[in-house]
Amino acid sequence: MPEIATAPFTLARRTARMNPSVIRELLKVTERPGIISMAGGLPSADTFPVEAMREATARVLRDAPREALQYAASEGYGPLREWVAQYLAAHQGMSVSSSQVLITNGSQQGLDLVGKVLIDAGSRVLVETPTYLGAVQAFTPYEGALEGLASDGEGPRPDAFAGAARGARFAYVLPNFQNPRGHVYSEARRAALADIARGEGLPLVEDNPYGDLWYDTPPPRGLASRWPEGVLYLGSFSKVLAPGLRLGYAVAPPALYPKLLQAKQAADLHTAIFNQRIVHEVLKSGMLDDHIEAIRTRYRAHRDAMADALDRHMTGLATWQRPVGGMFFWLELAGGVDATALLPKAVEAGVAYVPGAPFYAEGPRADTLRLSFVTVSPETIDAGVAALARVIRESGMPRR
Ligand SMILES: Cc1ncc(COP(=O)(O)O)c(C=O)c1O
Known part of the structure; x- marks a missing residue:
């Protein structure tokens, strides 16, 4: 250089x-x-949803203006964390407690926190071929060694996955409508990858910002529901509400959560509570399903x-x-x-x-x-x- x-x-x-x-x-x-x-x-x-946001903002400023403008908890706004846990149970078949939900500044921050907490210089990190560019950008400064897994139209090939799994820190996977390739993992591929990961003790980081945007049939359930203790799940409100809110979430196995939280505290203390309260206000009306x-x-x-x-x-x-x-x-x-x-x-x-x-x-x-x-x-x-x-x-x- x-x-x-x-x-x-x-x-x-x-x-x-x-x-x-x-x-x-x-x-x-x-x-x-x-x-x-x-x-x-x-x-x-x-x-x-401009009108819903306008009304929710007015309600937040009317009902809880001081709380909405004050510093707040690093974990995120309690009712929003609860909403996320329930949404994931209903839509992803995931059984998570709200205490496992960390509200982040978009899932992009989740990727950076993952890098900060899980990657040492030289750590092997497995990614898809091709993969989300923003994840490469987030992981690379932590000096890991990113390895591209041979992938086909259904995601990483199980043979490649099994061959590379041993000794890697984690694999970063995008089972639903990946950015950039748009493909979806089949049920068989999900089952195979979850089995290999569990068998090899290879943690997974599952990034799912597009999972709700299916046009023909809903995708099979994700990897986090198949191996809850081995998968760190990232979700986002960017594609289903608005990206300018910068609201996403990480769902971490309980043992990992405190370190992610400490990393988040050092990064920004907490995600904007004003935005979190407004979004919770919008969501609690139950509009999201129709909106999606x-x-x-x-x-x-x-x-x-x-x-x-x-x-x-x-x-x-x-x-x-x-x-x-x-x-x-x-x-x-x-x-x-x-x-x-x-x-x-x-x-x-x-x-x-x-x-x-x-x-x-x-x-x-x-x-x-x-x-x-x-x-x-x-x-x-x-x-x-x-x-x-x-x-x-x-x-x-x-x-x-
Ligand atoms: C696969 C993937 N992950 C994460 C992100 C980051 O999204 P956000 O930080 O807006 O939640 C994007 C954005 O395009 C993406 O495509």
Whole structure:
């Protein structure tokens, strides 16, 4: 690493492993007006429950203004922790006590706390191939050795998982509609991975921000319900309410909880109690199930529009799986086209995507890219995919 001139400050060794998020940098270019951007990882702002938030905010300021503006418990707001425990019991088949719930600043903070508590220099950490870029960013500064597990359209392959399990600190898994690949683990795959993990004593970190966003049938139950004492579960309100709230949660086995809590205390004392109270106020009205159903209906139409557009324009130029949930299509370009090199041409042609390479902990594949289908209208999706197909074809790809 070249020395960075920060004198009189000397940077800690770990900063050499910190990098700007490639995606956040890219988004600055791709979000210019007039560009059809399928690059963002954002939920659609049209789904935010603005009126419910407005009313809940007024109620919090009327009924508990001083409590809502005061310092609060590091664990999180008690009634919200209780709500999370009950929600997970009802929707994930998890039997957890609210005392295991730690409210975090989004699940992204949960990932950082996991790194802080579980990773030493050189610790082996198993991740999917590809995996969520934000997790790589969170884990890397703790100087662990990230290893990409051979994965297929159903998640990590059991043989690869079993082969790598011994001696690893944990495996980071995304069973539902992974970011970036959009795939879902089958029931058989979940059962196999949970069995191997338990047998090898390999802890799992299960990240599930997209689990409620299924469009055809609900996914099989998660890994945390299969091995509660070996799985640390991360959830988020970002994709089902609004990401600007920065509200998520970690559910930890009781023995691990105190260390996560201490890590959280050092990081920020607690998550904004004002936001927690407002969100609890919204949730206790019971609106979430209907709200999620409305998001599903909306996103399903977008997913279908992108599937049709890809069939129409991209056949022969790339391969993909139709996602049954989440927000993304993952494309593998035919003929080894480099998606990073192609991006400036795509932006010139008025369309943007995220190249796939940054999502790999090891052995990046340049011929991959991620398309979000939730923030662009179904009509515009067709125009965007058509423009992208033209750019790929003009790059010297074989014609269909
Ligand atoms: C897989 C995954 N995990 C975690 C996060 C972080 O979400 P948040 O911190 O908003 O809860 C994201 C955000 O896009 C994600 O895709």
